[in-house]
Amino acid sequence: METFERARLDAYFSRIAARFQPDDRPASFLITHLLPERPAFVRGMAKVTDLRAVLPKPKSVHGEAQRQIEADGYTCDRLTRAVFSDADRAVQYVEARAPGRPVVLLDVGGYFAPALDRLCERFSGRVLGVVEDTENGHKRYAELDKLPCPVVSVARSPLKDPEDFLVGQSVVFSTEALMRSRADILHGRTALVIGFGKLGSSIARLLHAKGVRVTVYDIDPVRRTQALSQGFAVARDRAGGLEEAGVVLCATGSLSLRGEDFPRLRNGTYVATVTSSEDELELDGLPDVYERMQIGEHVTRYLTTGHYFYLLNGGNAVNFLHGASVGPFIFLVQAEIMTASTVLARGELVPGMHEISPADRAAIAATWLDYFNR
Known part of the structure; x- marks a missing residue:
């Protein structure tokens, strides 16, 4: 990012902060993909909260950004699911960084969900709430029996639609780039897209535009009807879809392929995901059956007697290999996260799932247009 681009981005976040500045800044913990443009967002978050720690997602850390x-002057701590899956460790961590403070938790993927009850109950300060950025994280919070604090979700915001569409494009780009590194291409293969949400539908449309035969599978019958109405073939079940596919793109945000699904893959099938391997793929038992061999950069062959397939980027999101850039549209989402933090800082929301107001979204979009519609 050039100097003038950094200056424009800092000015944009400063204007967002000035518009939504809370009376009192709460402490915050920020989980984020640490991509090249992310330092400006971190500085923006520090304008509306007292940023106690940045917790980079471990599979998407850009060294220079960190x-x-x-x-x-910001602290970067190591992020693992284990830290926040253990309630005692989670409480100790937050106590060590922000004792007695009002706190906002900024999440990407539901990391805080397992310990949220205990955090709200035992923390010496007050957990004002959580801001969640992703669909799988949204589901993790929504599935809790009873939320002990407000959760403001950005996952289903209309301001996130451009990002979701462009992430789908970046996933297809990176998948084909890895295939081309083996002198292979997408064209001529049948692709199975598992999950027909925002990302999956974007991936399916782009593959179709590239001349790829696309089949869709989703556990939700409503989404299967949507896929069918848009002209895609729809697999009756996951097993049938896998047996016909030459490329499998996993876009559920939860678990796409279980251990028993892998033997159903055709020989030479490529498997790629849009998120981390622990979310999308059940890989733990495969080494007992398959021999793994690195046959190219970020391409692993799984081989057993009479059967083999290729896993891209170790099962982690392929688009992060090429920067995962969605251009300036990501700044819409980041501004909404900043705004959601200020909504929580007021302390007026009841426990449960929330979104920011349409008026606040319109103000963000208008500000973004002033800076980036050039």
Whole structure:
């Protein structure tokens, strides 16, 4: 990012912060993909909250971005699901960084969900709430028996639609780039897209535009009817779809392929995902059956007697290999996260799932257009 681009981005986030600035800044913990443009977002979050720690998603850490954030004076801590799956460790961690403070938790993927009850109950300060950025994280919070605090979800915001569409494009780009590294291409193969939400539907449309035969499978029958109405073939079940596919793109945000599904793959099938391997793929038992061999950069062959398939990027999101860029549209989502934090800072929301108001979204969009519609 060039100097003038950084200056424009900082000015944009400063204007968002000025519009939605809370009376009192709560402490915050920020889970984020640490991509090259992310330091500006971190500085923006620090304008509306007292940022106690940045927790980079471990599979998407850009070294220079982390160095910049640390040079700006912010703490980067190591993120694992284990830290926040254990309630005692979660409480100890937050106590160590923000004792007695009002706190906002900024999440990507439901990391805080397992310990949220205990955090709200035992933390010496007050958990004002959570801001969640992703669909799988949204589901993790929505599935809790009873939310102990407000959760403001950005996952289903209309401001996130451009990002979701462009992430789908980046997934297809990276999948084909890895295939081409083996002198292979998408064209001529049948692709199975598992999950027909925002990302899956974007992936399916782009594959179709590239001349790929696309089949869709989703556990939700409503989404299967949507896929059918848009002209895609729809698999009656996952097993049948897998047996016909030459490329499988997993876009559920939960579990797409279980251990017993892999033997159903055709020989030479490529498997790619839009999120982390622990969310999408059940890989733990495969080494007992399959021999793994790295046959190219970020391409692993799984081989057993009479059967083989290729796993891209170790089962993690393929688009992060090429920057996962969605251009300036990501700044719409980041501004909404900042705004959601200020909504929580007021302390007026009851426990449960929430979204920011249409008026706040319109103000964000108008500000974004001033800076990036050039």
